[in-house]
Amino acid sequence: MSESIAFALVSPDRSLFDEQVQEVTIPAETGEMQALPLHTPTIAKLGVGELSCTLTSGVRKRVVVSGGFVEVLPEKVTVLVRTAELPEEIDTKRAEEALKRAEKMLLHPDDDTDVQRAMLAFARASVRLKVARHL
8 A cells, every 4th residue: 555645735826845754634624534544536625624634744734714615635735725834934923812803793693794704704714713723
């Protein structure tokens, strides 16, 4: 069995990864999935969450992603995302404020509250804080 798989992570404004990895854990819309070398071909829609990969050196890297698609082939994983943030790029104060706002909207909705949007904001702020605190 192959020991590594090519991994590319691309957002509209930059390429975050383009290297060989041991595995990739992906926040698919239907739940977390893991891609390993020689994986069965798959295409999935992404949700909001933490994408992580283990480099061939054994180092684990984390990225917050939101929206997009993943294509998994036996020898390559390609992830195209709407947004991506590395842990060191996350403004924890801003993420904490966004979490509080979303929580307030969910706990005390009014007629103008878009509950689905508030849930998405809550999920994104939560994962941003989780990933930033792993530094």
